[in-house]
Amino acid sequence: MQRIGVFVCWCGSNIAGTVDVHTVAEALKSEPGVVFSTDYQYMCSQAGQDIIKNAIKEHNLTGIVVCSCSPRMHEATFRKTAAAAGINPYMVEIANIREQCSWVHKDMQTGTEKAIILGKAAVAKVNLNTPLTPGESPVTKRALVIGGGIAGIQTALDIADAGFPVDIVETKPTIGGKMAQLDKTFPTLDCAACILTPKMVDVAQNENIRIFSYSEVQEIKGFVGNFDVTIKKRARFVKEEICTGCGACVEKCPMKKIPNEFNLGMDNRHAIYIPFAQAVPKVATIDPNACNMLKKGKCGICSKVCSAGAIDYTQKDEFISEKYGAIVVATGFNPISMEKFDEYAYSQSKDVITSLEFERLTNAAGPTAGKLLRPSDLKHPHTIVFVQCVGSRCAACAEKGKEYCSKICCMYTAKHAMLVRDKYPDTEVYVFYIDVRTPGKNFDEFYRRAVEEYGVKYVKGMVGKVTPEGDKLKVQASDLIANKQLHIDADLVVLAAAIEPDKSARPLATMLTASMDTNDFFTEAHPKLRPVESPTAGVFLSGACQGPKDIPETVSQASAAASKVIGLLVKDKLTGNPCVASPNELMCNGCSTCERVCPYGAITYEDKEFMMPDRSKAIRRVAQVNPAVCQGCGACTVACMSGAMDLRGFMGSQIIAEVDAICK
């Protein structure tokens, strides 16, 4: 039998104003197990806590019920109080007589009656409580960052700066992500390469950072503090340690008509290539689908010209296994495909391009060496039409567009329009918009400058149709303010395509058991209060993989994620939550139901030897819960058809006892 003490708090007049606290304390005195009951103005104050501590000693209490505010507020406080007086913190229960009682009821009588009932339920539960001890698990002091865009780069640099080793896994041959493809960046118009490439060099030179480029994550096992990850390093047929990035091989390679992904197919590269001059790592990669030597065994020129002897046509994919304490997802975004938007003639005309293609067209390292020339005939375009929201805010076209606002396109379109007018004042520039969304520091000012100082023609309305005719693009659009339909002969049409998460994000989320929203953006643990953590312990989110973001926001989130990772890696051991699921192995029939419902992948099965009633031995498959992974959500306990799964601290019997006490 427990020896329970009941402590009823007034919370000043917050509770005592609507609940007769003396009556509650009196009424609970006669409940089974209760040996002491009292009330006090502020239980959470030092004096209040001393009352609890003294009572524990004086009355040899084994269990505590505090009738007070929500457990979210002070459960931890009172657990500490109990622990300080020598009893197990999990022997404390809170009856919430403030939020659930005094704050929602108006008259004293109802309030008091309900407070007594809630108190009785808590007493009934404490009678069945057992001391619980949280488990501990060690922390591997190394982090994995998946994706090497500006998000992954910033996160890795910050973690490395704090002294922890970090590995970056990047699918492309170089880190840098989309930012490496941009020309200038809003709102300050600094050149993307000038601010990004020094960071890329920092990554390459940082002793704590390893880059696995041209690689992907193959398998993830384990849990917070203890992830086991297999990384597949794809064969690039060039020995990374030896290649100096001199580019002699690239110059001599005869296969030179391969569409260049870095310039979005607007020019060509060789079969052996370095994506751009500032690539990190700056090593060559052979495209196995283009190389004659790899396809037909003929050629071998690059190996002959490489004075370092770095070419290796026999290189195989390599698999690396490593342990990590934390994983950061930074897989970024891509513009959606424009193929299905027939009305804009993207597939019909080379002169209808996306905004990312426009970035390459104005970039000094791009296909036109930074001169704005239209792709079809390399002539200077005199009339340019920008269309915003292409495929964004598109609720009706789930098969081709996205329902959300892509957030970055209003700003980059203003940037593009402004830069064109600045460099080529003879160019007429139209921007068709539904709304101009520029909420950010110096953002609206930036957009207004495009209109007021650079003379960009912003038209409230949409483009309905683009028809290539001769060397012109006939643009039919609406001007809602003039209440007119416009017909513009344009030379170039630029579509601000919606953005979406990288296609590899969904399978990655499955590997991580991390949740995603319906648009495949990673979900944060709390949209406001835990925005850089995934609900899965030990998995953190950085950059546009969590939602559309510009660079300032991406970098802020990247550093925030790094600080969370550092907070985890400085710990030697993790203290778990003892309120986790545990199976009754004798009742479990190994049906796998619980494994399927567990959102965190905490459940596995093991074959165990059991003594049967007839004293024979049998091997049975039974569920095992990993207490370091289990979040105590309880999904498995209700799913288990044999009633074998129970949640410590919230056992079926405890819940029933509470319900009985309420219904008595």
Add this chain to the structure above:
Amino acid sequence: MHNDNTRLTQEIIRASGVNPSKCMKCGKCSATCPAYDEMEYHPHQFVYMVESGDLEPLMNSKSLYKCLSCFACIDRCPRGVEPAKLVEAVRFAVIRQQGADHMTPDDVPAKLNEDIPQQAIVSAFRKYRK
């Protein structure tokens, strides 16, 4: 701007199955419409006029009969508003206006004529709004 047309507005919304409040005023329907220049009120305006119950000018406008029912606006609207269905419903509301009956049952025998297709009479004799 809300008129006393609530009942009629409701009916047009019901008959068309269109929810005009889904419209985000982007103007892509009007950008797309091949009959735009013929119209006094344009597709995005139809939608807004129904949404705000401003029906009379619309019902009296020739615009209703300029729509080609090409459904380009339905195809392109990013929000799935289907403006052309609204145009159609307003057109019907005009045709079926109260007291606008073109015939009573008593008129039928006199109109019977071998040369007139029966459909014409049936169609002239449809039920109008009470």
